[in-house]
Amino acid sequence: MSKKADELSRIQADIDSLNEKYVQSLSIYKKLEGEISAYENTLDLYEFGLYKPQFNFDHSEQYRLALEVNYDKQKICISNNLAIVCKTEWTVSGSVVEGRKLTRQYTKLMTYAFNGECDSLIAKVKWNNIDKTKERIIKAFENINKLGQVHNIQVTEAFLALKIEELSLTYEYELKKHEEKEEQRRIREQMKEEEKVRKEYERLQKEAEDEEARFKKAINKTQKELESASQSEVDELNKKIKDLEKSLLEAQEKKERAISLAQMTKVGHIYVISNHGSFGEDIYKIGMTRRIDPLDRVKELGDASVPFQFDVHAIIYSENAPQLEYDIHRKFASYRLNKVNNRKEFFRVSIDEIEQFVLAHTNAAIQFTKMAEAREFRQTQSLLLETNPPLAESNNYPQSLK
Template identity: 55%
Template sequence: MLRAFNGECDATIAKVRYNNVGVMEARIRKAWEVINGCAEVQRCTISRGYLDLKLAELSLVHEYEEKVQQEKDEQRRIKEQMREEEQALRELEKVKQEAEKEENRFAEALRKAQDEILRASGAKQEKLQAQVAELERKLSEAQTNKARAVSRAQMTRSGHVYIISNVGSFGEHVYKIGMTRRLDPMDRVKELGDASVPFEFDVHAIIYTEDAPKLENELHRAFHHRRVNRVNERKEFFNVSILEIAEHVRRHHPASIEIVHEAEAMEYRKTLSMSLEAANLAPDPKQALVRPAVRVGA
């Protein structure tokens, strides 16, 4: 009996993972009950104290597996953050290079136009002067864009905090609050709405700030007790109303921010409409059972 119980426990404990301890515990308890039941006539039993020791061993192995999983999640989070920052830096570098090309192009065109003015006269000179003024404006704009791109690259904490929802996937009053350093934050939103969820995300607010991690952390702390997943804090979904989010955003980010209160959820609502239409057109199953008699032959 003891050999059988130990073997069952060893096999069960070897299979425990961070997410299946309940099933494994039930298996050990069942084995204890079955083996004791087989020797009930002989009045021979494995004590409950020994069962508790095996369950304690299971609990320790499960705790270790949880720690291993937490480490994996943390490493995954760090790698994801690094990928996000690398992508943002690539985008900023691309914008910077494009701005430099524009700057060089307009500077060269301006130089040529200024040389032509010296050789021109009358109406042609006036036309060239208007052209020079326009080129100077475009050159100044290109230089501003370049300076802005350089500044964004140097400001490692600047970025966008986004507030999005997915009614069709997660239900009403569930919002994801995250941040991205991408130049176009919608690129990140589109990534989140890929094949892993059945419907696209709706954007309620995208807030640019020079300290995006700080604003994101403020909102996460404010709604910590409303997290959908209380175990894995990498899942940034919160069961809260958009009015509460708007209130906290304005408290920590006093600049004027437009927040969309109603989710359009176009794909989800259109799918519901199509499903209802299909249900109304479907034949009554009770009527389908009553079939008219068919006469075969003459």
């Protein structure tokens, strides 16, 4: 009996020891899993790299002209024998002339090889591979020079520098052309938006003018009726004229307001909207519109570009909407989702911070809606859970073996 108790005690001790090791190992596993994920994200950044512009020209034409200058320098280098140099006076069968001929042929071959490799690499440069392309050009320079060592023929550092400059110019030229294309697209969109705003104000003015004409006509008609009215009808007609004149005045004020708004190009609304299903929590788009009904613009934004409708958290009227939008964007610049393109107006920030800043910089009474309804997204998630219940994760290990 004592032996069995000792055996059970030993087995229990082994179980406790094994469980302790398991808990420790699980803790290490989770820690390593988190670190690996962090390193993977960092490696992604290193792989794509961040390119620092070398020239910063304002227009693509300046890059094109700079490339032409670079090509001319390369031609001069080659024609003056400064691209590929040979530091040895070779002879062939004792002939200096034949030695020079051989050197020229080998120099030409190395020129073709280096130019061909560089042209192929530069033609494929993209936003995410310029650093690797530069490394490959330098590698080609080193490899071709190794082949030329036997004849003491070398591609010069000066010619390599021109190729690196060509790479930077080509990359920045394509980038600038893309930026200009995007800017033209933005201008076209802005013109379309301004045209919609103009038509809205014209419609509003036309409606007010039609109302004005209708009330004037009704007043004239009633005044004529008054001329032949009996004494019992006079009071009623006078009251009718008074009511019509009041309506006429309102129509005229409405027309003047429409004309005034059309002329006041800075009047507009700032909208704060979110799309939980498309972008996640605490991500807000903060933009401006001059539409009479700002919700028309919000509806357009959610029509085709995203799978779910936007939720509106605030609509802020301002007599200087462009300035207010600029101030908000500047305040939350560090929270921008897209750090490269400032025209992308999405920010990872809390709605409380947005509300606090807006209320401190406007006099209007503004109601912020804190909770996003995200109705379509939540309904979609509910349907997905009904049709595809979640599976247990394969790496969902128990916290303990006991």
